[in-house]
Amino acid sequence: MAFQIPRGTQDILPGDSEKWQYVEQVARELCSRYGYREIRTPIFEHTELFLRGVGDTTDIVQKEMYTFEDKGGRALTLRPEGTAPVVRAFVEHKLYGSPNQPLKLYYSGPMFRYERPEAGRFRQFVQFGVEALGSGDPAMDAEVMALAMHIYEALGLKRIRLVINSLGDLDSRRAHREALVRHFSGRIDELCADCQARLETNPLRILDCKKDRDHELMATAPSILDYLNDESRAYFEKVKHYLAMLGLPFVIDARLVRGLDYYNHTTFEIMSEAEGFGAAATLCGGGRYNGLVEEIGGPEMPGIGFALSIERLLAALEAEGVELPTGEGIDCYVAALGERAKEEAVRLVYQLRRAGLRVDQDYVGRKLKAQLKAADRLKAAFVVMIGDEELDKQIATVKEMASGEQTNVPFGELASFFTERTRREGE
RNA sequence: GCGACUAUGGCGAAGUGGUUAACGCACCAGAUUGUGGCUCUGGCAUGCGUGGGUUCGAUUCCCACUAGUCGCCCCA
Numbered sequence: 001m002a003f004q005i006p007r008g009t010q011d012i013l014p015g016d017s018e019k020w021q022y023v024e025q026v027a028r029e030l031c032s033r034y035g036y037r038e039i040r041t042p043i044f045e046h047t048e049l050f051l052r053g054v055g056d057t058t059d060i061v062q063k064e065m066y067t068f069e070d071k072g073g074r075a076l077t078l079r080p081e082g083t084a085p086v087v088r089a090f091v092e093h094k095l096y097g098s099p100n101q102p103l104k105l106y107y108s109g110p111m112f113r114y115e116r117p118e119a120g121r122f123r124q125f126v127q128f129g130v131e132a133l134g135s136g137d138p139a140m141d142a143e144v145m146a147l148a149m150h151i152y153e154a155l156g157l158k159r160i161r162l163v164i165n166s167l168g169d170l171d172s173r174r175a176h177r178e179a180l181v182r183h184f185s186g187r188i189d190e191l192c193a194d195c196q197a198r199l200e201t202n203p204l205r206i207l208d209c210k211k212d213r214d215h216e217l218m219a220t221a222p223s224i225l226d227y228l229n230d231e232s233r234a235y236f237e238k239v240k241h242y243l244a245m246l247g248l249p250f251v252i253d254a255r256l257v258r259g260l261d262y263y264n265h266t267t268f269e270i271m272s273e274a275e276g277f278g279a280a281a282t283l284c285g286g287g288r289y290n291g292l293v294e295e296i297g298g299p300e301m302p303g304i305g306f307a308l309s310i311e312r313l314l315a316a317l318e319a320e321g322v323e324l325p326t327g328e329g330i331d332c333y334v335a336a337l338g339e340r341a342k343e344e345a346v347r348l349v350y351q352l353r354r355a356g357l358r359v360d361q362d363y364v365g366r367k368l369k370a371q372l373k374a375a376d377r378l379k380a381a382f383v384v385m386i387g388d389e390e391l392d393k394q395i396a397t398v399k400e401m402a403s404g405e406q407t408n409v410p411f412g413e414l415a416s417f418f419t420e421r422t423r424r425e426g427e
Numbered sequence: 428g429c430g431a432c433u434a435u436g437g438c439g440a441a442g443u444g445g446u447u448a449a450c451g452c453a454c455c456a457g458a459u460u461g462u463g464g465c466u467c468u469g470g471c472a473u474g475c476g477u478g479g480g481u482u483c484g485a486u487u488c489c490c491a492c493u494a495g496u497c498g499c500c501c502c503a
Contacts, residue, residue: 004476004494059501063428081503111503116428118496120503127503194500208501259502269503282503309503337461370455372463380463387461401463 008115008123018327019314020126024108027128027151034147036104036130041085043110047075052295053084055261057201064113066123078112081260082129082307083289084296090133091298102135108310120280120312129286129307133293136302138235141266141288142242148270148284148306149248155313156322159273160283162248164239165256167204167224167264168232170291176227177203183221191215208257223254232265239266262295263287266304272312274319283316284308330358331422333375337368337387344386348396348414355415357422376401381422384414 005011012020028038047067054060066078079085086105090096095103108128115121130147132140145162152160167173180203188196195206207221228236243250250268258267267287271277286306293301317324332352336345345361352359360378362371368385375383385397396414399406409417 007494064501113502115501117494118498121501122503125503129503280503285503307503312503335462368461369459369463374463376463383463385462389461397462399462404463406462 006123008117008121010122010124015326015328019324020310022325023155023310023313023317024128026154027108028106030147030151030154031106031130034104034143034150036106036132036147039086039089039105039107040109041082041089041107042079043112044076044078045085045088047077049084049088049296050077050080053087053262053292054081058259058261060113060259064115066112066114080111080113082107082109082111082127083131083260083262083292083303083305086129086131086305087133087292087296087298087303090131091293091296096134096293096299096301102132102140104130104132106130118280120277120309120315122311126310127307128310129305131303131305133303134301135304136290138238138266139242141239141304142246142248144286144304144306145243145250145268146246146248148286148308151308152270152283152313152316155317157272157313157316157320159320160316161271161273162243162250162268163253163256163271164243164250164266164268165224165253166228166232166236166239166266167257167287168228168236169264172224172228172232173204173264175229176222176224179222179227180204180206184217187217190217202261204257207255225252225254235265258285258287262289262292264290268306270308272316272319274316277316277319280312280315283312329379329381330360331380332357332359332382332384332418333371333378333380334359334361334384334386335368335371335375336361337385340388340391341386344391344411345384348384348386348411352415352418355419357415357418382418384409 031038047065050065051061056062060080065080068076070076086107090103090105106129109126110124111127112124114123117123128151130144132144145164149160149162168176181199184191184195184199184203184206188199191206192209195209198205198209204224207218209218225236240250240252256267256269258269265288268285269282270284271281272283273281284306285308286304288302288304290302291300292303293299314324334345334349334352336342349359349361360380362374366374372383380401383399383401385399390396394411395408396411397406398409398414398417
């Protein structure tokens with residue numbers, strides 16, 4: 001093999017690309033319905049943005065960034081996530097001054113993380129995400145979660161679960177952090193090396209450790225929910241209230257911490273409950289990030305958003321047996337016999353395409369039999385056959401492939417013949 | 428980044444230290460002189476992930492690399 005695709009990346013070939021288009025189209029339409037508009041930001045940003053935005057104690061920053069220096073000596077990074085760039089654009093273009101508040105945005109595009117690939121995990125993957133900036137209303141939280149769930153349901157996913165938690169505001173987090181340090185510090189040597197380091201850097205993440213999950217200290221560890229101050233508790237109650245009002249079932253997981261530093265108050269994930277989803281069961285992750293806009297250099301402004309992976313979404317659809325369009329099938333295949341007929345076919349194919357039909361013909365010198373076979377393979381609804389007889393009479397032989405029935409249609413009437421037929425079938 | 432397993436034609440999949448690498452699907456041709464889907468016949472890997480090594484000889488043994496899968500970590 002001369003060349004291989006870089007590790008953890010993938011080509012999306014015809015047959016699959018149609019599924020991507022469909023899924024993205026559904027997501028875009030729903031975003032539009034909810035009042036979100038698309039924003040497109042660069043694939044790479046200054047490294048500093050992610051250090052500040054994502055947090056330099058996170059795994060993403062510490063070991064997963066594709067960072068490089070350009071010829072001008074600038075430190076750049078292929079974006080590992082979408083929120084920091086969107087907030088950067090929001091601040092840079094002073095969109096906080098827009099009369100439309102909150103500003104509701106969505107994006108779709110590749111993200112890059114230097115990770116060991118496995119099922120559902122890639123080095124380049126596509127996230128579809130939304131960010132609502134400028135609202136600290138718990139109803140906003142509910143809307144964002146509702147939109148994510150709506151996208152999945154619209155595509156036909158049934159076996160999904162919404163998991164939520166609250167990290168509270170800064171004061172609550174600080175109080176909880178202190179409680180965690182107090183709880184673990186006496187016996188920290190009983191936990192794994194990572195957790196020992198986390199005690200210093202980010203004790204909250206200890207709760208998320210899979211290795212020490214069953215340790216007795218975990219079960220007795222102080223829950224963030226017990227350290228929410230009145231304001232944070234009230235906020236979380238409101239969020240739950242709105243979700244209930246919307247009829248959105250959810251479960252609370254006090255250990256749902258999420259991997260990015262900027263989260264506070266509401267965090268959530270949507271998981272697939274279909275079989276075969278291990279590490280990649282998280283289809284969507286999101287949360288509130290009040291304070292991030294300020295961190296990036298803007299005014300104090302709340303925000304909330306989510307990001308979902310298209311790869312995992314497609315995997316979940318596959319696991320649940322949901323059929324997606326494959327782009328197969330054409331309206332008509334024009335088969336020609338002989339040189340004269342070939343010329344007529346070339347003209348006819350173009351004419352029918354101009355009339356709005358999906359039409360194709362032979363370009364590799366197939367005989368009639370092979371042309372019919374090719375038409376069958378292309379899932380053509382009809383085949384137009386042209387030979388000397390047809391040319392003399394200016395009447396084509398038209399075969400309906402499903403039934404095998406043949407009729408004669410004058411050349412001049414072919415376009416309207418097919419337009420009528422295909423339109424009827426499409427409805 | 429760590430551990431384990433895997434790598435044969437377009438796809439799936441047998442197989443062996445020694446001249447010709449099963450089989451199925453797909454594809455191409457013919458039986459059908461102007462007609463697809465069924466059937467029959469024939470064709471289709473100077474090649475067994477890449478690079479080294481052992482050997483008289485390797486697709487088969489060893490090493491490295493690359494890639495995939497699974498577990499860990501973490502996430503989308």
